Amino acid sequence: MNTNVHRVEPGSKVRMKDFDPDATPLCGDKADGKEQSLKVQQRLGELQELLYAEHHHKVLIVLQGMDTSGKDGTVRHVMNGVSPSGVQVFSFKKPTEEELDHDFLWRVHAKTPGLGEIAVFNRSHYEDVLVVRVHNLVKEKVWRKRYEQINAFERALTASGTVILKFFLNISREEQRKRLQERIDDPKKHWKFQHGDIEERKLWDDYMDAYDDVLEKTSTKHAPWYVIPANAKWYRNLVIGNVLADALDSLKMEYPIVDLSGEVVD
Ligand code: AMP
Ligand code: MG
Secondary structure (H helix, E strand, O other): OOHHHHEOOOOOOOOHHHOOOOOOOOOOOHHHHHHHHHHHHHHHHHHHHHHHHHOOOEEEEEEEEOOOOOHHHHHHHHOOOOOHHHEEEEEOOOOOHHHHOOOOOHHHHOOOOOOOOEEEEEOOHHHHHOHHHHOOOOOHHHHOOHHHHHHHHHHHHHHOOEEEEEEEEEOOHHHHHHHHHHHHHOHHHHHHOOHHHHHHHOOHHHHHHHHHHHHHHHOOOOOOEEEEEOOOHHHHHHHHHHHHHHHHHOOOOOOOOOOOOOOOOO
């Protein structure tokens, strides 16, 4: 599957409105897509075991997207075949006072993966040039410098063996309306509803402008962004699963050779 069609080429000009959240260019059929996803899940399970056994690489997955874009659902589906001990998920919320007393990368750096580990960031340091920018939480001259700081940070992580993959889950404004309405209508989804989401939704265009800059300034060779059409959940899961599995495959990992001389003694 040529997932490069969804990758943001480093240095390219980005406008969110050029991406179609309904597009499914790599698979035309939902049933077929779901079947392929099951195979990818299994492949990922095996690759994670190899990653852990080899103990040579680290994997960082960054998930960003508007409210209801499916960040949690992505983790649930894509990681379905991976041992729970093989992946750690971190959800970044509004920073605490202690976190705000430090530089914006401090809390994030602490959660980056070690050798053999996969870490998934549900929201990330990118909030510091998204929500922070949209709500003027710091001065422009402060957040403007952060793109370069983020690139340097990610370069340092890559230099120490980290594979970084970043996904923007691209839903349409109309799809968000439907999903928020479902959260209001379905008692089993009430817990997901936050009044703040309605307020944030009004700022949709500001967020899209902020995402334009994120994708344009921080999609790099070592840490590329993928804009994933995410109105169709099955397609989102299929593409992200494939990007991840292909990235792990390309590491050409091997199980370590262990000296098994000796005998099992009663
Ligand atoms: P949720 O992902 O729905 O649980 O919400 C987490 C909330 O925390 C979102 O509204 C984010 O915008 C907010 N958040 C995450 N990181 C930051 C940050 N660095 N500064 C301010 N708000 C943040
Ligand atoms: Mg929320």
